[in-house]
Amino acid sequence: METGKLIKELRIKKGMTQEELADKTEVSARTIQRIENGEVDPRSYTLQMIAKALNVDFSLFIDNKTNASQEDHKINNNNWQGFLHLSGLIPLIFPTLIMWYSKKEKTEEMSNHFRAVITMQLCILVISVSGLWIYWKANQPIPFVGGLLVGGLISIMNAINVMHGKSYINPFIKSEETNSK
Numbered sequence: 001m002e003t004g005k006l007i008k009e010l011r012i013k014k015g016m017t018q019e020e021l022a023d024k025t026e027v028s029a030r031t032i033q034r035i036e037n038g039e040v041d042p043r044s045y046t047l048q049m050i051a052k053a054l055n056v057d058f059s060l061f062i063d064n065k066t067n068a069s070q071e072d073h074k075i076n077n078n079n080w081q082g083f084l085h086l087s088g089l090i091p092l093i094f095p096t097l098i099m100w101y102s103k104k105e106k107t108e109e110m111s112n113h114f115r116a117v118i119t120m121q122l123c124i125l126v127i128s129v130s131g132l133w134i135y136w137k138a139n140q141p142i143p144f145v146g147g148l149l150v151g152g153l154i155s156i157m158n159a160i161n162v163m164h165g166k167s168y169i170n171p172f173i174k175s176e177e178t179n180s181k
Contacts, residue, residue: 005036007050014055016054018033018036021053021054025049047062085117087099120151120155124148127148128144131147
Protein backbone atom coordinates (compact mmCIF):
# COMPACT_ATOMS: atom_id res chain seq x y z
CA MET A 1 0.00 0.00 0.00
CA GLU A 2 1.30 3.47 -0.82
CA THR A 3 2.27 5.68 2.07
CA GLY A 4 -0.34 8.31 1.20
CA LYS A 5 -3.13 5.75 1.09
CA LEU A 6 -1.95 4.32 4.39
CA ILE A 7 -1.98 7.77 5.99
CA LYS A 8 -5.48 8.44 4.67
CA GLU A 9 -6.72 5.09 5.95
CA LEU A 10 -5.22 5.68 9.40
CA ARG A 11 -6.57 9.24 9.53
CA ILE A 12 -10.09 8.09 8.68
CA LYS A 13 -9.90 5.29 11.28
CA LYS A 14 -8.99 7.91 13.88
CA GLY A 15 -11.98 10.00 12.75
CA MET A 16 -9.81 12.97 11.81
CA THR A 17 -10.21 15.41 8.93
CA GLN A 18 -7.28 16.53 6.83
CA GLU A 19 -7.45 19.91 8.54
CA GLU A 20 -7.27 18.35 12.00
CA LEU A 21 -4.27 16.26 10.97
CA ALA A 22 -2.65 19.35 9.49
CA ASP A 23 -3.13 21.27 12.76
CA LYS A 24 -1.52 18.46 14.79
CA THR A 25 1.43 18.11 12.43
CA GLU A 26 2.15 21.76 11.61
CA VAL A 27 1.81 20.86 7.93
CA SER A 28 -0.68 22.58 5.64
CA ALA A 29 -3.96 20.86 4.82
CA ARG A 30 -3.02 21.10 1.13
CA THR A 31 0.20 19.18 1.80
CA ILE A 32 -1.74 16.48 3.66
CA GLN A 33 -4.11 16.28 0.70
CA ARG A 34 -1.21 15.99 -1.78
CA ILE A 35 0.45 13.28 0.34
CA GLU A 36 -2.76 11.25 0.57
CA ASN A 37 -3.35 11.58 -3.19
CA GLY A 38 0.18 10.35 -3.90
CA GLU A 39 1.20 13.61 -5.56
CA VAL A 40 4.23 14.06 -3.28
CA ASP A 41 6.42 11.83 -1.16
CA PRO A 42 6.60 13.19 2.38
CA ARG A 43 9.95 13.86 3.98
CA SER A 44 11.08 11.82 6.93
CA TYR A 45 10.36 14.64 9.39
CA THR A 46 6.83 15.05 8.02
CA LEU A 47 6.23 11.31 8.34
CA GLN A 48 7.43 11.45 11.95
CA MET A 49 4.99 14.28 12.70
CA ILE A 50 2.12 12.43 10.99
CA ALA A 51 2.96 9.21 12.87
CA LYS A 52 2.95 11.11 16.15
CA ALA A 53 -0.37 12.82 15.35
CA LEU A 54 -1.97 9.50 14.32
CA ASN A 55 -0.49 7.75 17.35
CA VAL A 56 1.26 5.04 15.28
CA ASP A 57 4.86 3.87 15.04
CA PHE A 58 6.98 5.75 12.50
CA SER A 59 8.45 2.46 11.21
CA LEU A 60 5.03 1.61 9.78
CA PHE A 61 5.62 4.21 7.06
CA ILE A 62 9.25 3.24 6.45
CA ASP A 63 8.38 -0.46 6.05
CA ASN A 64 5.65 0.54 3.61
CA LYS A 65 8.12 2.48 1.43
CA THR A 66 10.57 -0.43 1.46
CA ASN A 67 7.89 -2.90 0.33
CA ALA A 68 6.82 -0.60 -2.53
CA SER A 69 10.44 -0.22 -3.63
CA GLN A 70 10.99 -3.98 -3.57
CA GLU A 71 7.84 -4.53 -5.64
CA ASP A 72 9.05 -2.01 -8.26
CA HIS A 73 12.44 -3.75 -8.35
CA LYS A 74 10.79 -7.16 -8.81
CA ILE A 75 8.68 -5.88 -11.71
CA ASN A 76 11.79 -4.43 -13.35
CA ASN A 77 13.61 -7.77 -12.91
CA ASN A 78 10.69 -9.64 -14.47
CA ASN A 79 10.72 -7.29 -17.46
CA TRP A 80 14.44 -7.78 -18.08
CA GLN A 81 14.12 -11.54 -17.71
CA GLY A 82 11.19 -11.47 -20.15
CA PHE A 83 13.27 -9.52 -22.67
CA LEU A 84 16.03 -12.08 -22.22
CA HIS A 85 13.56 -14.85 -23.15
CA LEU A 86 12.40 -12.83 -26.17
CA SER A 87 16.01 -12.59 -27.33
CA GLY A 88 15.76 -16.36 -27.79
CA LEU A 89 13.83 -15.67 -30.98
CA ILE A 90 17.00 -14.38 -32.61
CA PRO A 91 19.04 -17.33 -33.86
CA LEU A 92 22.29 -15.64 -32.81
CA ILE A 93 23.48 -16.13 -29.25
CA PHE A 94 25.26 -12.76 -29.07
CA PRO A 95 22.23 -10.53 -28.23
CA THR A 96 21.28 -12.89 -25.42
CA LEU A 97 24.85 -12.95 -24.15
CA ILE A 98 25.14 -9.15 -24.22
CA MET A 99 21.81 -8.68 -22.40
CA TRP A 100 22.73 -11.25 -19.74
CA TYR A 101 26.20 -9.76 -19.24
CA SER A 102 24.81 -6.24 -18.75
CA LYS A 103 22.17 -7.32 -16.20
CA LYS A 104 23.67 -10.37 -14.46
CA GLU A 105 24.72 -8.37 -11.39
CA LYS A 106 21.55 -6.28 -11.16
CA THR A 107 18.77 -8.84 -11.30
CA GLU A 108 18.18 -12.01 -9.35
CA GLU A 109 18.01 -15.34 -11.12
CA MET A 110 19.26 -13.84 -14.40
CA SER A 111 21.77 -16.71 -14.77
CA ASN A 112 18.99 -19.32 -14.56
CA HIS A 113 17.00 -17.53 -17.25
CA PHE A 114 20.16 -17.12 -19.35
CA ARG A 115 20.86 -20.87 -19.24
CA ALA A 116 17.26 -21.62 -20.21
CA VAL A 117 17.37 -19.23 -23.18
CA ILE A 118 20.76 -20.46 -24.40
CA THR A 119 19.60 -24.07 -24.12
CA MET A 120 16.47 -23.20 -26.08
CA GLN A 121 18.51 -21.42 -28.77
CA LEU A 122 20.92 -24.35 -29.11
CA CYS A 123 18.02 -26.79 -29.38
CA ILE A 124 16.34 -24.63 -32.03
CA LEU A 125 19.67 -24.52 -33.89
CA VAL A 126 20.02 -28.34 -33.77
CA ILE A 127 16.41 -28.80 -34.89
CA SER A 128 16.93 -26.28 -37.70
CA VAL A 129 20.10 -27.95 -38.96
CA SER A 130 18.43 -31.37 -38.76
CA GLY A 131 15.38 -29.96 -40.53
CA LEU A 132 17.55 -28.49 -43.27
CA TRP A 133 19.26 -31.86 -43.74
CA ILE A 134 15.84 -33.56 -44.01
CA TYR A 135 14.73 -30.88 -46.46
CA TRP A 136 17.88 -31.42 -48.52
CA LYS A 137 17.56 -35.23 -48.52
CA ALA A 138 13.77 -35.72 -48.59
CA ASN A 139 12.54 -32.34 -49.83
CA GLN A 140 10.31 -31.98 -46.71
CA PRO A 141 10.37 -28.50 -45.08
CA ILE A 142 7.98 -29.47 -42.27
CA PRO A 143 10.61 -30.44 -39.61
CA PHE A 144 12.58 -27.25 -40.26
CA VAL A 145 9.59 -24.89 -40.17
CA GLY A 146 7.92 -26.80 -37.31
CA GLY A 147 11.07 -26.64 -35.17
CA LEU A 148 11.40 -22.90 -35.69
CA LEU A 149 7.72 -22.31 -34.91
CA VAL A 150 7.73 -24.41 -31.74
CA GLY A 151 10.93 -22.80 -30.49
CA GLY A 152 9.60 -19.33 -31.26
CA LEU A 153 6.29 -20.00 -29.53
CA ILE A 154 8.04 -21.34 -26.41
CA SER A 155 10.28 -18.24 -26.31
CA ILE A 156 7.28 -15.90 -26.59
CA MET A 157 5.27 -17.82 -23.97
CA ASN A 158 8.25 -17.80 -21.61
CA ALA A 159 8.71 -14.05 -22.03
CA ILE A 160 5.04 -13.40 -21.25
CA ASN A 161 5.05 -15.76 -18.25
CA VAL A 162 8.23 -14.28 -16.78
CA MET A 163 6.97 -10.70 -17.21
CA HIS A 164 3.84 -11.66 -15.27
CA GLY A 165 5.87 -13.34 -12.51
CA LYS A 166 4.90 -16.90 -13.46
CA SER A 167 7.19 -19.88 -14.03
CA TYR A 168 8.61 -20.45 -17.47
CA ILE A 169 8.64 -23.52 -19.68
CA ASN A 170 11.97 -25.20 -20.25
CA PRO A 171 11.54 -28.70 -21.64
CA PHE A 172 15.30 -29.19 -21.98
CA ILE A 173 16.47 -28.47 -18.41
CA LYS A 174 14.71 -30.48 -15.72
CA SER A 175 16.12 -28.57 -12.74
CA GLU A 176 13.41 -27.50 -10.30
CA GLU A 177 15.45 -24.42 -9.38
CA THR A 178 15.34 -22.98 -12.89
CA ASN A 179 11.76 -23.90 -13.66
CA SER A 180 10.03 -22.33 -10.66
CA LYS A 181 9.79 -18.86 -9.16
